Structures are given as structure tokens and as C-alpha cells.
Amino acid sequence: MGLNKTLLASIIASMGGGSSPPPSSKTFSVTLSGITGATPSSVSATVTIYPTPIIPRFSVNGTSSATGVSPFYVHCDASETLATTLTNYPFHNLLYRWRFGDEDGSTWQQGTEAGNESKNEAWGPVSAHVYWTAGSKTITLDVFGWNDSGVMFTDTISKTITVTAQDTVFAADTVYVSDTGPVAGVDGVPVGANVATVTTAANFNTALATYKRVFVRAGRTFNLGGSINFPNTTNGGVFTKYGSGANPMFIMSTDASPCVLNTVNGWRIYDVDFDDNGTYGANKNPFTLTAGSNHLIARSNVLACRIGIGSEDVTGLCIYECDVTGMYDDTGAREPGIGLFPSRTTRLAILGTNAYDSPITHVARVQGVKSGVISHSRFAKAGPTRNALSVREWTTTGFDNGGQSTHDVYQSCNIVDNSERGGYALYCGPQSVNHLGYLENVIAERNYCAGSELYPANFAVANYASIRHNIFRTRYSYAIGLGLGGNAAGSPPSVGIWVYNNTAYKPDVALSTHFSFVSLTDAGLASDVRISNNLIYAPGNTSDGATNGTEATLLTNGGTSPGVENTDYFLASNSSTAQINGVRPWASATPTAYADYTPSVYGVSGGADVGSRIDFFGDLLTGARDLGAINV
Amino acid sequence: MTTVTIGGRTADTYPGVLDTVIQQSNPTATSGSVDRFQVSLAVAGQERKSLLQFTGLSNITGPVSVSSVVISLFRLNNVTAPNRLINCKKILRSATEAGASWNNYAAATPWQTAGALGALDIDNTVLATGTIPSTGNQRFTVSGAGLTALVQDVINGVVSNPWLILEVATATVESGDFDIASTQRSTESQRPYMEVTFTPLTANASMPSVDCTKFDGSVTVTVFLDAPAPVGGVSGTVNTADITATAGVDYTAQTGVAFSIPVGSASGTITIPILPG
Numbered sequence: 001m002g003l004n005k006t007l008l009a010s011i012i013a014s015m016g017g018g019s020s021p022p023p024s025s026k027t028f029s030v031t032l033s034g035i036t037g038a039t040p041s042s043v044s045a046t047v048t049i050y051p052t053p054i055i056p057r058f059s060v061n062g063t064s065s066a067t068g069v070s071p072f073y074v075h076c077d078a079s080e081t082l083a084t085t086l087t088n089y090p091f092h093n094l095l096y097r098w099r100f101g102d103e104d105g106s107t108w109q110q111g112t113e114a115g116n117e118s119k120n121e122a123w124g125p126v127s128a129h130v131y132w133t134a135g136s137k138t139i140t141l142d143v144f145g146w147n148d149s150g151v152m153f154t155d156t157i158s159k160t161i162t163v164t165a166q167d168t169v170f171a172a173d174t175v176y177v178s179d180t181g182p183v184a185g186v187d188g189v190p191v192g193a194n195v196a197t198v199t200t201a202a203n204f205n206t207a208l209a210t211y212k213r214v215f216v217r218a219g220r221t222f223n224l225g226g227s228i229n230f231p232n233t234t235n236g237g238v239f240t241k242y243g244s245g246a247n248p249m250f251i252m253s254t255d256a257s258p259c260v261l262n263t264v265n266g267w268r269i270y271d272v273d274f275d276d277n278g279t280y281g282a283n284k285n286p287f288t289l290t291a292g293s294n295h296l297i298a299r300s301n302v303l304a305c306r307i308g309i310g311s312e313d314v315t316g317l318c319i320y321e322c323d324v325t326g327m328y329d330d331t332g333a334r335e336p337g338i339g340l341f342p343s344r345t346t347r348l349a350i351l352g353t354n355a356y357d358s359p360i361t362h363v364a365r366v367q368g369v370k371s372g373v374i375s376h377s378r379f380a381k382a383g384p385t386r387n388a389l390s391v392r393e394w395t396t397t398g399f400d401n402g403g404q405s406t407h408d409v410y411q412s413c414n415i416v417d418n419s420e421r422g423g424y425a426l427y428c429g430p431q432s433v434n435h436l437g438y439l440e441n442v443i444a445e446r447n448y449c450a451g452s453e454l455y456p457a458n459f460a461v462a463n464y465a466s467i468r469h470n471i472f473r474t475r476y477s478y479a480i481g482l483g484l485g486g487n488a489a490g491s492p493p494s495v496g497i498w499v500y501n502n503t504a505y506k507p508d509v510a511l512s513t514h515f516s517f518v519s520l521t522d523a524g525l526a527s528d529v530r531i532s533n534n535l536i537y538a539p540g541n542t543s544d545g546a547t548n549g550t551e552a553t554l555l556t557n558g559g560t561s562p563g564v565e566n567t568d569y570f571l572a573s574n575s576s577t578a579q580i581n582g583v584r585p586w587a588s589a590t591p592t593a594y595a596d597y598t599p600s601v602y603g604v605s606g607g608a609d610v611g612s613r614i615d616f617f618g619d620l621l622t623g624a625r626d627l628g629a630i631n632v
Numbered sequence: 633m634t635t636v637t638i639g640g641r642t643a644d645t646y647p648g649v650l651d652t653v654i655q656q657s658n659p660t661a662t663s664g665s666v667d668r669f670q671v672s673l674a675v676a677g678q679e680r681k682s683l684l685q686f687t688g689l690s691n692i693t694g695p696v697s698v699s700s701v702v703i704s705l706f707r708l709n710n711v712t713a714p715n716r717l718i719n720c721k722k723i724l725r726s727a728t729e730a731g732a733s734w735n736n737y738a739a740a741t742p743w744q745t746a747g748a749l750g751a752l753d754i755d756n757t758v759l760a761t762g763t764i765p766s767t768g769n770q771r772f773t774v775s776g777a778g779l780t781a782l783v784q785d786v787i788n789g790v791v792s793n794p795w796l797i798l799e800v801a802t803a804t805v806e807s808g809d810f811d812i813a814s815t816q817r818s819t820e821s822q823r824p825y826m827e828v829t830f831t832p833l834t835a836n837a838s839m840p841s842v843d844c845t846k847f848d849g850s851v852t853v854t855v856f857l858d859a860p861a862p863v864g865g866v867s868g869t870v871n872t873a874d875i876t877a878t879a880g881v882d883y884t885a886q887t888g889v890a891f892s893i894p895v896g897s898a899s900g901t902i903t904i905p906i907l908p909g
Contacts, residue, residue, distance in 0.1 A: 026877035026909075030839070030853050030870065030902060032891055037866035038835040038857055045853050046841040049877055049906060053847040085847040 024051040054094065055082040056143040056157040061294060061316060062347060067162045069169050069235055071268055072131045073296040073318035074100075074161065075347040077371050078141055079125050079407050079441075086145040086153070091125050091407065091441050092466045092498070094145045095613055095620075098122040100129040101138035108352055108376035108412070115376065116617075117412065123614060124409045124443060126373045128349030130296065130320050134165035146613065169235055170213035176242055177207055178217035187217065188243035201226035201258065212237040216272065219245030223253040223277070227260045236266025236294070247273040247301065255281030257288040261295060270298035270320075274305065280328060282306060282335050289314050297322060302339075304328070308355065310341040317345055321352040329359035336360030336383065341367075344394050348372035357381040367431070368394025372408040379413065384421040385454075389413070391428045393438050409443045415457075416450040425449045429460030429483060430491045438462035438491050445469050446616045446629070448594060453511065455481045455519070464496040469616045469629045471597055472504040475511040477545040478519040478556070479504035479536070484529060484569075485522020485559055493525040499534065501615070503597050503628040506538035506552075507590075516545030516556035517574070523563030531555070532572040535599055535628030536580045551581045575602060575627065585628075598630045633699065634832065638688035639825025640815040648688025649815045649824055650729040650795075655680050656747060659734035667818065668708060668811040671718045671764065671798045676805050681748065682798040682812065683723065683732055686826045689786050689793055693832075694895075695859040698784035700829040703760070703774040703796075706813040706822040710768035713808035717801035720760035720774050722782065725753055727795045748797055761801070764810060774798065783828060788860045789895035833859035835866065846882065846909045853902045857893065866893040870902050882909045 026049045033042040057080040060066040066074060078096050087093040100120050108115045122129065131137055140158045147153070175194040176182045185191040196207055198216075201224040207214050212233045216222075218241045230237070241248050250258050250272060258274055261267055274286035285307040287297055294316035301323040302308040308324035311317050319340065327337025339355030341364075342348050348369045355363045360383040366372070369391070379388040393404050410426075417425040426449050428442055440463035449456035450473040457472060459465055460483035472479040480502075484494040499518065506515045515538040523529060531554075541552035548556075554574050563569055579585070579602050588596040594616065613621040615631035626632055636645035653669035655661055657678035663669065670680040684703070703720070723737070725748070731739030735746050737753070744750025760776030785791045800806075813822035835857040844851035857866065870889040872879065879885035884905040893900035 026882050027875040028877040028879070028883055029873045029875055030886070030904065031873070032837070032839060032855060032868045032870055032902070035837055035866065035868040037862055037864055037893075038837040040837070042868075043837050043839040043855065045839040046875065047851055047853065047877075047883070047904070048841070048843045049851075049882055049909075050843060050845040051909075053845045055843045055845060082843075083845075085845065 052153040052155045053085045054155040072163045076127045083145045097142040098127045099140040126409045131163045173212040175211040176215045204228045215242035216248040218243040221249040223251045227256045230261045232264040239269045241271045251277045252284045255283045257285045259287045261289045263291040266294045268296045273301040275303040306337045308339045312343045314345045316347045318349040324355045327358040340364040344368040346370045350374040353377040362386045362390040363388045365390045367392045374410045380416040386423040387427040388425045405439045407441045411445045413447045417452045424458045426457040462492045467499045470502045481519045484526030496528045499531045501533045504536045509540045514543040515541040515552040522559035523568040524561035529569035534574045536575040635829040637825045640823040646688035646691040650685040651814045654734045664729035667816040672809045674809040685795045694788035695833040696830040698830040701780045701783045702827045707768045708811040716764040719758045722755045723795035835859040857898045861893045
């Protein structure tokens with residue numbers, strides 16, 4: 001049994017973490033004096049010697065620290081952490097554990113399955129959290145690394161941030177609004193509060209021109225007839241509900257985006273819902289964000305739309321526990337709908353969100369995202385040949401090298417193409433051929449990816465991708481595709497693609513009788529491609545994914561230059577062909593819950609080194625490496 | 633911002649211009665002492681190119697930020713003819729005023745390809761352009777961003793001061809073989825000069841603090857300059873002192889260690905051994 005997080009925490013505690021820099025670090029000064037040829041005559045620096053091979057570093061909302069008003073979204077990025085004697089790829093090969101110091105002890109739902117991961121904790125080099133209450137909060141980052149002998153090192157850094165209560169900032173700038181005369185002291189409106197009667201977008205704009213915090217009465221419906229244009233105010237503002245009952249419903253009664261945030265900063269919009277009133281409109285996009293920074297959209301539901309939540313050129317956006325459904329089909333001249341469409345957005349977080357059923361195109365299309373984290377969310381039922389979650393570079397027209405997606409983490413999501421419409425569930429790669437924009441430093445881990453009539457996942461990442469501890473369930477001929485030779489024509493070939501400790505399962509031969517775990521395309525153009533420690537089970541298949549041979553296999557080479565093992569790609573300690581076709585490696589004949597995939601046989605490999613030590617359920621791997629996503 | 637001129641006129645800030653012409657029609661001829669030169673292709677196979685070197689740039693002390701460089705030349709012959717476009721490029725040879733000819737860049741030292749055409753002779757990047765005017769007895773200028781950058785690098789000691797070559801922009805034969813006054817011209821006001829506009833920079837040094845681990849073997853501290861090191865470079869002495877670390881246990885002490893940043897560079901590094909502790 002792997003070391004669980006409780007034991008891991010005890011290790012952390014015993015190592016005395018919690019301050020910055022750690023108490024056991026040492027310092028000395030360096031002085032250059034008697035300078036000639038420049039000023040001043042003397043300069044000095046301090047050298048800090050850390051006691052472990054790890055130098056932990058992180059930023060909060062892009063700065064060394066941060067303060068904000070509740071609910072406060074913090075984005076934490078540890079990609080500056082160094083461990084040069086352990087790894088050249090700290091983003092991928094170190095283990096990052098965040099503790100947010102929040103009293104919120106609730107847990108995430110993991111896709112459609114009840115989860116057990118605390119919201120007060122996160123794993124990975126990029127993370128995010130929302131503080132719903134005010135106070136002084138300490139964010140603690142524990143970083144773990146291992147040397148070639150398997151010896152573990154850890155170091156810790158903490159930062160304290162201040163979350164200010166809304167009433168402290170907005171007490172004099174608050175209004176309670178409803179469509180039927182709100183009265184101070186009644187229905188949740190405090191005595192002495194400012195009140196206003198509003199029915200349309202114009203009324204809301206008037207309220208927002210005067211007040212930074214607008215409370216909308218719960219359970220009421222507003223036919224907007226236009227857009228609410230959120231203004232730029234100091235400390236942003238708050239737009240949410242008051243009183244008991246369902247979220248207030250905003251009806252897009254005309255063809256306009258109800259929430260427009262153009263070059264504004266720091267808005268918190270939560271507990272409000274949107275619907276199109278049953279009529280199509282090309283501009284019925286509940287949230288349209290352009291430029292600006294540090295917005296939180298939380299606990300909002302979209303019932304029908306063209307683009308549920310869209311952003312462009314935004315720095316800092318958190319989509320938290322939202323539910324977006326009912327995207328448009330292309331009936332008549334309708335523009336197909338997308339649930340989530342963040343583009344060229346830095347510091348993006350999509351947490352605990354559900355986006356479901358885009359009849360024609362992608363459910364979520366994420367393009368040009370830097371330092372993003374998507375976790376504990378569900379993306380399902382894409383359109384024909386489209387993706388439940390599509391991660392791409394941003395490309396406008398032709399060749400465009402300005403919109404790479406970099407340093408992004410996609411974890412603990414439920415990504416499913418259950419539409420039987422023939423698209424990838426998860427796609428990471430270029431927009432299309434002949435684009436120079438590309439993805440790099442991508443981590444896809446601990447996701448459940450299920451495909452229907454195509455791969456559960458396809459990766460065409462240019463530089464450095466870790467695909468680990470995922471469960472891939474497929475009915476198609478492959479579990480994952482690796483487009484390595486140019487990632488589609490015109491893009492750079494892949495460097496550093498590491499596929500390890502994944503579980504793949506093809507339960508039946510109804511759709512095809514051939515299967516390979518990986519479809520490896522043009523590996524001869526790629527370098528440092530490692531496929532190891534994967535647990536694969538595909539009973540009853542009579543040929544490989546390309547209909548060659550007599551049984552399912554680990555790998556099918558494709559393309560024009562498939563490459564040579566141990567030269568262009570490396571295989572180690574994966575399921576053997578006999579295992580792929582052999583005894584079921586877990587107990588359940590019909591695995592459905594994630595725990596059903598816990599291996600009972602073939603569970604331990606020969607010990608090939610892997611870069612991460614945490615499994616699908618967050619258990620730490622130690623000693624010999626287990627096969628598959630779940631540690632035993 | 634300061635503007636100086638380098639030329640052979642009394643009014644110029646600094647002296648120091650060398651010039652000559654090389655002639656395809658007379659490939660062994662040297663013309664360093666002649667009071668005029670030409671940039672022309674008036675007859676097929678008889679191209680003329682001019683070489684100039686502004687040695688007076690050495691009088692400007694770097695580091696500087698150069699915003700403008702203009703070479704001013706005086707066309708002599710007052711005969712109307714079409715404008716002629718000319719290019720200015722950098723010569724890669726250490727030419728001499730007295731020895732340069734179509735065949736040689738210095739006495740008895742041939743170009744790789746006669747006429748300064750070889751890859752070892754010339755950098756064919758166009759640094760500046762100019763137009764010889766259609767009528768004479770007037771000045772014209774040669775300028776361009778490449779020339780400005782080159783002069784800045786010369787003053788700041790990043791590169792040595794090269795010879796420049798002026799040549800026709802196209803191989804099309806055009807009538808007219810107009811003379812341009814050289815430094816040897818008796819009428820002083822007609823002599824060539826270079827006008828340089830620059831802002832003196834004083835390099836400010838900084839040395840950010842750094843982190844390392846006791847497993848790293850060494851740590852590198854970098855000294856940054858916000859402008860290139862001037863002529864003579866930047867120098868100083870490195871010393872370390874314990875704060876909570878102990879020399880000899882955690883790191884190797886540095887005492888009176890000489891440090892330098894060469895002219896033209898913007899940074900230098902100090903490497904200090906880190907001990908396992």
C-alpha cells in the first residue's frame with residue numbers, strides 16, 4: 001500500500017516546514033567593492049543555502065503575495081521552483097502539495113463521482129483556491145523530490161495573505177435590488193440598507209454606476225433586454241444574490257450578453273443563473289470577458305447559451321462550481337454553442353465545474369492559456385468529431401506564434417465523450433495543421449477519460465507533457481494518440497513526452513476487435529518519449545489498433561516515420577501483450593467507480609523510474625513502482 | 633544628448649577621417665592622397681567604390697547610447713545627371729589608406745576577391761544608404777539604423793572600428809562619374825565628416841541575491857550592468873562574509889578575489905564553491 005496523505009503530512013510536520021525560507025537554510029554575503037568603471041563603488045548580495053536539493057518558490061496571483069476581498073480567488077504558481085540536482089524538469093518531476101489554511105473543510109466532487117479530496121488542499125505546480133471568508137490565510141507549499149536512488153527530499157515555503165470582509169470594503173457602496181420594491185428590513189434586506197427596484201439591464205447598469213456591491217433578490221426573474229456592463233471600480237465589486245431561495249434568474253430576452261466585463265478588474269459574480277428564454281441568439285453569451293484581470297465567476301448556472309463563459313486577453317479568471325448546459329445546435333443558421341471558451345487567458349482556473357452537452361462542437365475549448373489549472377470538473381458529450389475538453393494554442397489566422405498554451409495542469413476531471421458522435425474526449429494540441437502555435441509544459445493527471453467512438457485522449461504537445469495516473473476507458477481502437485512528429489504539419493516536433501502510470505481499459509469488442517494502448521505517430525521526429533508503468537486490459541481483441549497481428553498490443557506506430565524503440569521512444573514496465581489480452585487485472589467484471597480499477601494482479605512493475613509519486617487517489621508511491629493509475 | 637562631428641574641418645569636434653577610392657578600371661591604383669573619390673558605375677566593368685574610416689570615433693568615451701549617425705559628403709562636379717543611390721557596408725579587412733586598391737586591401741595584401749567582393753572582405757548587410765544628388769556643389773548624406781548601431785558598438789568597445797565602403801546600390805550602368813571631396817580636399821568646408829548624436833551612459837552595477845542548495849556544488853552570483861562596460865572595463869574585488877552560514881563548512885570564503893567585466897559586456901559572474909556542510 002502506498003504512503004497515504006496522512007502519513008505524508010506527518011513527514012512534512014516532522015521536517016519542520018512552515019516558514020520562508022526554512023529555518024535550517026543558511027546565508028552569507030558577497031560583496032564586490034572598489035568598483036571602477038561603474039557605480040556605485042560597492043554592491044552586495046546575500047546567498048541563501050537551502051538544506052535540501054529543493055528551492056521552493058511560488059507566486060500568488062502573479063505577485064509575491066496578494067490581498068483581496070472575499071470571496072477571494074488566489075492562483076498559485078510554483079513553476080519557479082528549482083531542484084537542479086534532482087531534475088531538469090521541476091514542473092513535471094517534483095511533487096507539489098498546497099495547503100491553503102482555509103477553514104473550509106469540504107471536498108470536491110470528482111467529476112460525476114463523489115470525491116474525497118479536500119478543497120483546502122491541492123496537488124500540482126499550479127493550483128487555485130477561493131477563500132469565501134475573511135481573515136489572515138497562510139498558503140503553504142510542500143515540494144517533494146527524489147534522487148536517482150529514490151531518496152525523498154522535501155522543502156516548504158509559506159506565504160500569508162489577507163482576505164478582507166466584503167462589509168469592510170463595500171458597506172457604504174451596497175444596494176439591494178429586486179423587481180418588486182425591496183424594503184429595508186424585509187426579506188433579508190438589512191435595516192437602513194440602500195434599495196432599488198430593477199427590472200432591466202439598464203436598471204442594473206444604473207445601480208452598478210452607483211454601488212460596488214449589488215445584491216439581487218433570490219428566486220426572482222429578470223428579463224434583461226440588454227447587457228449589464230460591469231464598471232471598473234477599486235477592488236472590483238460583488239454581484240450576487242440575497243435572501244433565501246434559488247439563484248436569481250437572468251433571462252436573455254434580447255440577443256445580448258448579459259454580463260459584459262470589458263477591461264475591468266476584480267469582479268466577483270456568483271449565485272446568479274442565466275437562460276435564453278427558449279429563443280436563439282448569436283450573442284446570448286452569459287459571460288463575455290475581454291481584457292481585465294482577477295475575476296471570479298462562481299456557483300452560477302447557465303441553462304442555454306451560445307458561449308457560456310468566454311474570455312479573451314484576461315489575466316486571472318476563476319470559474320468555480322458553475323454548471324453550463326444547453327449549448328446551441330446548428331438548427332437553421334444557428335451558431336453552435338460552446339460551454340466554456342477561455343482564450344488567451346493567463347492564470348485561468350476552472351474548478352469543480354460541469355459543462356455538458358454541446359450538440360455540434362466542443363463542450364469546453366481552452367486556447368492560449370498560460371499557467372492554468374482545470375481540476376475536479378466534468379466535461380461531457382461533445383458534438384460530432386469534437387472534444388469534451390479541447391486544449392489548444394490560440395491561433396487567429398494562418399501562422400501565429402503568439403498564443404501558446406504553457407504551464408497548464410489538467411487534473412482530477414471527468415472527461416467523457418459519451419455522445420457516440422466520434423470525437424476525442426480530451427484533446428491537447430494545435431488548432432490545426434500549419435500553425436506554429438503549440439502547447440508546452442502540460443500535465444494531464446488523475447483524470448478519468450472515456451471515449452466513445454474515438455480516442456479517450458489525444459496529445460500533440462510540442463515540449464514536455466506528463467500524462468500520468470489517468471484512467472482511459474475506450475471503445476475505440478486506441479486509448480490515447482500521441483502525435484509527435486510535428487504535432488500536425490507545420491508545428492514543432494515533440495520533445496519530452498512522458499506517459500506513465502496510466503490505466504487503460506477497453507471493455508468490449510462491440511465497436512472494434514482491434515486495440516493498442518498508444519497510437520504513436522511519427523515518433524522518429526520526436527525525442528525523449530517515454531511510455532512506462534501503464535496497466536492495460538483489452539480482452540477479446542484479435543488484432544492491434546491497426547488491424548495487424550492476432551491480438552491487442554501496447555503500441556501501434558503510425559504516420560510516415562514511426563521511429564525506433566530506444567532511439568526515438570522508450571518503453572519500460574508496461575503491461576505485456578499477454579497481460580493486455582489476459583487475466584482481468586482488477587476484481588470487478590464491470591468497473592464503474594474509480595476504485596473498481598484498483599489492480600489485483602499485474603500490479604507491480606520491475607521498478608522503472610517515474611517522475612511523479614502520487615496516484616489517482618492522491619496516495620504517494622514509494623519503493624517499487626506500481627503499474628497503472630491506482631497504487632496498490 | 634550630445635552631437636559631435638568627426639572630420640577634417642577646423643570646425644569638427646574631433647579629427648580623424650581616412651578615405652580612398654578603388655577603381656576596377658585601374659586595379660592596382662592607390663588613391664589615398666587624392667583630394668576626391670567616386671562611387672559610380674558609369675562604364676560597364678569600371679566600377680568605383682570608396683573606402684572611409686572614421687578613426688576619430690576613438691575620442692568619444694563610452695558607454696553611450698547613439699541615436700543618430702550621419703555621414704556628410706560634398707559632391708563636386710556641377711553637372712546635371714540622375715540621382716544615384718549608394719549603399720554603405722562594413723569592410724572586414726584592416727585596409728590602409730595608402731595601400732588599398734581594387735586588387736589589395738593593403739599594400740601587397742589582396743582582397744579575397746578583387747573589388748572587396750569576397751565573403752572575407754565585406755559584410756554585405758546594408759548599414760546605411762544615401763543619394764548622390766543630380767546637381768553638384770552641394771552636400772548629401774548617408775545614414776541608416778545599421779550604421780547607428782555599428783557606431784554605438786564601436787564607441788562602446790563591442791567591436792573594433794571598421795572601414796566602411798560606399799558602392800552603387802544597383803549594377804545598372806548610369807552616366808556620370810561624379811567626384812566627391814575627400815579629406816585631402818584643399819577647400820576645407822568640402823571635406824567629409826560624420827555627425828554622431830549620443831547620450832552618455834554611466835553603467836550602474838547591481839548584484840541580486842541568489843538561492844542555492846547545499847547539494848549544488850557551487851553558486852553563481854551575477855553582477856549586472858545597465859549599460860555596457862566602458863573602455864577599460866569594470867573591475868572590483870570580491871569578499872564574502874558569514875551571516876548564518878560558516879565559511880569552510882558551508883561554502884568556500886572569497887577574500888580579495890579580483891573581478892572584472894570586459895569592455896562592452898553587460899554582466900559578469902562570481903562562482904563560489906558550496907560545501908556539503
